[in-house]
Amino acid sequence: MSATGMRTHLCGELRPAHAGGRVRLCGWVDRRREHGEHLAFVDLRDHSGVVQCVVDGSVDVRSEWVVQVEGTVRPRPEGKGNTELATGEVEIVDCVVGILAPAEAPPFPVDDRAETDESVRLRYRYVDLRRPRMQRNLRLRGRVLAAMRAAMVRQGFCEIETPLLWTPTPEGAREFAVPARLHRGEFYVLPQSPQIAKQLLMVSGFDRYFQVARCLRDEDLRADRQFEFTQLDIEMSFVTQQDVQDAVTEAVMDATEAAVGERPAVVERMTWHEAMDRFGVDKPDLRFAMELVDLGDVFAGTEVRAFGAESVKALCVAGGASLGRNRLDALVERAKQLGAKGLAWFKVSAGAEAPALDSPLDKFLTDDERAGLVGASAARPGDLVLVVADEWHTACSVLGQLRLDLGRMPVGEGERRFLWVTEFPMFEGLDDEGRPVAAHHPFTMPHPDDLDRLGTDPLRVRSQAYDLVLNGWELGSGSIRIHREDIQRRVFDALGIPPEEAEARFGFLLGAFRYGAPPHGGFAVGVDRMVAALAGEDSIREVIAFPKTQSGTDPMTGAPKALAPAALRELGLRVARAGD
Ligand code: ASP
Numbered sequence: 001m002s003a004t005g006m007r008t009h010l011c012g013e014l015r016p017a018h019a020g021g022r023v024r025l026c027g028w029v030d031r032r033r034e035h036g037e038h039l040a041f042v043d044l045r046d047h048s049g050v051v052q053c054v055v056d057g058s059v060d061v062r063s064e065w066v067v068q069v070e071g072t073v074r075p076r077p078e079g080k081g082n083t084e085l086a087t088g089e090v091e092i093v094d095c096v097v098g099i100l101a102p103a104e105a106p107p108f109p110v111d112d113r114a115e116t117d118e119s120v121r122l123r124y125r126y127v128d129l130r131r132p133r134m135q136r137n138l139r140l141r142g143r144v145l146a147a148m149r150a151a152m153v154r155q156g157f158c159e160i161e162t163p164l165l166w167t168p169t170p171e172g173a174r175e176f177a178v179p180a181r182l183h184r185g186e187f188y189v190l191p192q193s194p195q196i197a198k199q200l201l202m203v204s205g206f207d208r209y210f211q212v213a214r215c216l217r218d219e220d221l222r223a224d225r226q227f228e229f230t231q232l233d234i235e236m237s238f239v240t241q242q243d244v245q246d247a248v249t250e251a252v253m254d255a256t257e258a259a260v261g262e263r264p265a266v267v268e269r270m271t272w273h274e275a276m277d278r279f280g281v282d283k284p285d286l287r288f289a290m291e292l293v294d295l296g297d298v299f300a301g302t303e304v305r306a307f308g309a310e311s312v313k314a315l316c317v318a319g320g321a322s323l324g325r326n327r328l329d330a331l332v333e334r335a336k337q338l339g340a341k342g343l344a345w346f347k348v349s350a351g352a353e354a355p356a357l358d359s360p361l362d363k364f365l366t367d368d369e370r371a372g373l374v375g376a377s378a379a380r381p382g383d384l385v386l387v388v389a390d391e392w393h394t395a396c397s398v399l400g401q402l403r404l405d406l407g408r409m410p411v412g413e414g415e416r417r418f419l420w421v422t423e424f425p426m427f428e429g430l431d432d433e434g435r436p437v438a439a440h441h442p443f444t445m446p447h448p449d450d451l452d453r454l455g456t457d458p459l460r461v462r463s464q465a466y467d468l469v470l471n472g473w474e475l476g477s478g479s480i481r482i483h484r485e486d487i488q489r490r491v492f493d494a495l496g497i498p499p500e501e502a503e504a505r506f507g508f509l510l511g512a513f514r515y516g517a518p519p520h521g522g523f524a525v526g527v528d529r530m531v532a533a534l535a536g537e538d539s540i541r542e543v544i545a546f547p548k549t550q551s552g553t554d555p556m557t558g559a560p561k562a563l564a565p566a567a568l569r570e571l572g573l574r575v576a577r578a579g580d
Pocket residue numbers: 171192193194195234477478479522523524
């Protein structure tokens with residue numbers, strides 16, 4: 001597969017077994033070193049690797065020139081091998097060098113070791129992508145996508161494309177608008193996801209749909225967020241949550257195996273409540289323990305006012321007793337920023353009979369409370385116990401974040417722990433007017449046992465929504481959808497969406513449902529995050545060919561740019577000055 005009309009082999013595939021053979025190679029000059037008076041070593045690079053060519057010193061080739069080298073493979077002289085190079089036991093001699101394209105000196109070395117500012121890398125992204133790390137990342141991405149597609153097709157899914165010029169959808173993010181030239185003053189909206197389109201396809205009887213879909217959301221960019229991102233988008237009819245999760249699991253396992261050569265043994269499961277209670281987040285990183293423990297019983301009758309709260313939770317930091325006062329003060333400050341009223345800390349030491357505690361609060365504790373705190377948190381001498389007393393959700397989420405701050409290992413380390421988190425709450429709190437705020441899109445089906453609470457106790461309604469998590473990263477989410485008008489009306493009621501508004505925003509979906517909607521549900525896997533996690537990269541920008549910077553620009557193309565006045569006129573647009 002490597003041979004073409006211009007080359008016989010790839011640079012990286014040459015081994016001693018090729019010795020004596022005449023080969024023709026094409027690639028970029030990785031490095032040139034003069035060797036004595038008459039010879040030069042030219043390292044020739046293509047995507048498969050690098051091979052050393054010995055050329056006549058008079059041949060003028062420089063870094064990143066594109067050349068064709070015809071020569072003979074020869075084992076390197078005894079002791080001259082390079083063990084760091086896969087081709088390090090051979091070199092190419094008797095070379096005839098043809099120049100295919102000279103090149104300007106590269107803006108930075110095409111080398112994984114060179115540290116280059118990201119905006120420069122993005123400005124010359126085509127050069128940056130030549131680096132082995134970026135080649136590896138994008139090829140890994142390609143394997144992930146191919147494996148996902150194959151798994152979906154094998155499971156009977158049909159790939160259907162849905163429009164990019166679309167109308168507002170209910171995912172809740174700010175949307176990109178596109179002016180409609182033929183309908184002055186009107187706009188298309190770029191889809192936040194194919195959510196409504198795929199539900200319509202269920203009404204059409206497609207049963208098992210998938211798409212590798214581009215989604216667009218005009219939100220502030222972060223390491224794990226770009227304006228446009230890719231989802232493996234799935235929808236199925238006549239299914240339970242388990243059916244959807246099984247189909248997704250199969251695709252994700254196949255993709256993981258294709259990417260890293262190992263198929264994860266299991267995908268664990270946990271309800272949202274358990275995840276929050278044990279790990280303080282809805283996307284637990286299971287690579288390390290440090291579970292939150294409940295001290296409610298220990299402090300049930302306490303005199304310590306600060307511990308008289310709905311929930312008293314603790315986190316044991318192994319070896320944390322060595323933290324100095326500054327670090328402890330910083331932890332207290334961080335807990336407050338995260339929403340806690342305070343953070344109590346207890347350093348544990350051996351003590352004469354029982355473990356002793358060092359803490360400003362120690363003198364207020366009874367012996368039973370001391371023993372209970374140490375026992376419940378399984379703290380050993382040298383450990384630090386952090387305690388937050390607050391509402392259950394706050395106590396959990398503050399300690400959950402501290403757990404990550406103090407215990408989380410870098411992205412590429414440890415095992416791969418995939419996890420399904422199920423039974424998310426239907427609503428994530430109340431807005432200023434006391435109305436529940438939907439945690440997912442408003443078509444998410446409530447848990448059947450909780451339907452009666454919709455009007456009376458909405459915050460305790462669970463949904464049939466589920467997330468897939470890998471090592472603390474949310475890889476995607478999905479749900480069983482509401483396909484019955486009566487339930488949909490009750491959910492809109494709970495959300496305070498009047499029928500006219502529902503009709504105006506989602507009328508075309510609700511209308512379609514009146515023509516026979518099958519029970520259905522689906523999921524979307526965030527491909528960029530999944531690939532970044534598998535590649536061991538912190539930022540999804542490292543696994544996207546042409547990403548935007550944090551401020552949403554593309555230093556290579558200069559986008560976004562002003563439009564020419566004539567183009568604006570044609571679209572019927574005028575740009576307001578700042579402040580207008
Ligand atoms: N459309 C949803 C999202 O983009 C996923 C789903 O529910 O299928 O998060």
